[in-house]
Amino acid sequence: MTLFLSQMVTFVSHLRRWVWQQRGVAAVVLGAIALVAALSVPARATVVQVSPLTPQLGDTISVVIHADAAVTMPPSVTFGAATYPAFAIGTDRYRALVPTTPLDRPGRKELRVIGMGAPQTTTLTLRDRSFSTQRITVRGGGSGATEHELSRVNQFKQLVTPQKYWSGPFARPAAGRVTTPFGVRRYYNGVFAADYYHKGVDYGGGTGAAVTAPAAGRVVLVGREADGFVIHGNTVGVDHGQGVSSIFIHLSRIDVQEGAVVAAGQRIGAIGATGSATGPNLHWGLYVNGQSVDPVPWREQGFE
Numbered sequence: 638m639t640l641f642l643s644q645m646v647t648f649v650s651h652l653r654r655w656v657w658q659q660r661g662v663a664a665v666v667l668g669a670i671a672l673v674a675a676l677s678v679p680a681r682a683t684v685v686q687v688s689p690l691t692p693q694l695g696d697t698i699s700v701v702i703h704a705d706a707a708v709t710m711p712p713s714v715t716f717g718a719a720t721y722p723a724f725a726i727g728t729d730r731y732r733a734l735v736p737t738t739p740l741d742r743p744g745r746k747e748l749r750v751i752g753m754g755a756p757q758t759t760t761l762t763l764r765d766r767s768f769s770t771q772r773i774t775v776r777g778g779g780s781g782a783t784e785h786e787l788s789r790v791n792q793f794k795q796l797v798t799p800q801k802y803w804s805g806p807f808a809r810p811a812a813g814r815v816t817t818p819f820g821v822r823r824y825y826n827g828v829f830a831a832d833y834y835h836k837g838v839d840y841g842g843g844t845g846a847a848v849t850a851p852a853a854g855r856v857v858l859v860g861r862e863a864d865g866f867v868i869h870g871n872t873v874g875v876d877h878g879q880g881v882s883s884i885f886i887h888l889s890r891i892d893v894q895e896g897a898v899v900a901a902g903q904r905i906g907a908i909g910a911t912g913s914a915t916g917p918n919l920h921w922g923l924y925v926n927g928q929s930v931d932p933v934p935w936r937e938q939g940f941e
């Protein structure tokens with residue numbers, strides 16, 4: 638009887654593995670069908686590669702467009718109500734980066750490539766994902782941010798430049814452990830904050846510990862607490878190009894100037910507790926076309 642049970646367990650585990658394998662095969666087959674469908678479009682054929690095929694909330698979706706002829710204008714991609722620019726990443730190849738966030742509604746979504754003859758539409762499923770929650774008690778109101786810091790930070794997040802600075806996966810910008818991951822949701826005084834999520838990753842570490850650029854880029858924002866960055870504290874913003882940027886806040890020291898081009902791993906400042914911080918920590922926010930996305934896929938697989 639015991640033997641039979643253990644055989645059953647083995648059988649079930651084989652069965653589960655088989656089911657997973659079939660799902661993998663199905664994904665590959667669907668991908669192949671998508672490619673063939675794109676290839677069968679007559680004249681000015683375009684092939685569109687979307688990855689990941691089943692993104693989850695917070696993922697960045699890469700849309701690579703292969704064009705068979707020289708196009709006069711780069712194509713763009715629409716997803717939901719937004720349109721995202723594609724940039725050249727090689728000969729007759731363009732790529733658009735589509736951000737998703739914890740505030741998006743999961744489910745079937747239409748992704749459309751426009752500007753390359755007839756629009757091409759692909760449907761993909763944005764998977765739900767659970768994020769951990771924090772319960773915060775606050776007294777009084779108002780964020781207290783100055784107009785100056787809000788306008789400079791908002792301007793920074795909207796910046797989209799065609800040059801691509803980064804290559805390969807991003808590195809961690811601090812050596813300390815992650816104290817708050819991306820996407821954490823909050824209850825304020827017991828009420829769920831529907832429009833809040835943690836827009837970055839927090840790293841612990843003592844005041845003065847090095848903060849390094851996770852990827853190459855150009856420093857486009859330096860803000861100081863003394864100049865009105867009362868919530869962000871001392872801040873550095875790095876443009877990685879093609880709609881991708883990083884912001885580092887609460888710094889104790891800033892080692893770069895606006896306009897400087899930084900290499901991956903180059904020191905840009907030091908961990909601190911400036912601005913609205915409960916203790917020394919680095920908050921790293923990664924933005925794609927204006928939206929805060931999960932940096933983990935950028936650190937693990939990276940984007941070409």
Ligand SMILES: [Zn+2]
Pocket residue numbers: 817835836837838839919920921
């Ligand atoms: Zn944070």
